[in-house]
Amino acid sequence: MLQHLGFAALASTSSGFAWSTGRPDYAVTCSDALQHLGALCEAVDLPVNADFESGFASDPATLAANVSLAIQTGVAGLSIEDRDVEAPFGLYDTALAVERVRAARAAIDRSGDDVILVARTEGLLSDPGALSQSIDKLVAFAAEGADCLYAPGVVDKADIAVMVRAVAPKPLNVLMMRPGLSVAELEDLGVRRISVGGGLARVAWQAMLTAAEHMKAGSFDGLAGAASGKQLNDIFGGFA
Secondary structure, three states: OOOOOOOOOEEOOHHHHHHHOOOOOOOOOHHHHHHHHHHHHHHOOOOEEEEOOOOOOOOHHHHHHHHHHHHHOOOOEEEEEOEOOOOOOOEOOHHHHHHHHHHHHHHHHHHOOOOEEEEEOOHHHHOOOOHHHHHHHHHHHHHOOOOEEEOOOOOOHHHHHHHHHHHOOOOEEEEOOOOOOOHHHHHHOOOOEEEOOOHHHHHHHHHHHHHHHHHHOOOOHHHOOOOOHHHHHHHHHOOO
């Protein structure tokens, strides 16, 4: 559908994929994610960036092996975050996080494929005041070969501008989870990459929840405005 609408590149979403299988975010396995990424890359003619979570491993060696498997699915890029897979809401310390980025970089280089490495820190999601610590991590990731830097949770114009300058000349990715700054405003701040995470999935699920709540109350008003079967068949049929 996004290809049909003219978007030039796509990205997977760990949360959106997990919800589509009836599971919460972070509940899918590496095997699940790899199969999903392969299906996405096969379905479209656009470059696909993989939300590869924490690489489905704590130790750098296993992370590197998993990154190699992700590359084989055909992705054009992948993100590795510093969320500790064994400690909910915990982060890897800077030394280990940097070592993991280094391992991912080495795996990509060994593959010979031109895959973009996006290194991200989740610090601002758990502590909105962790701007300085997050920037320090991003700068360290950039030094280890990350092609693009990403800190979900940075939303203030001034903070975004500071982060853009800190990681330059590498590009900064900004996550837009809700209405706020426009594409033009982000571009003016120096942002060169924007993602919406599971935003589109949340929009779709809310539409279903609203329609289902109407049905439970005895009304079908929630089905108003739905896309027609023909419209969807025409869109998806064009890429069959």
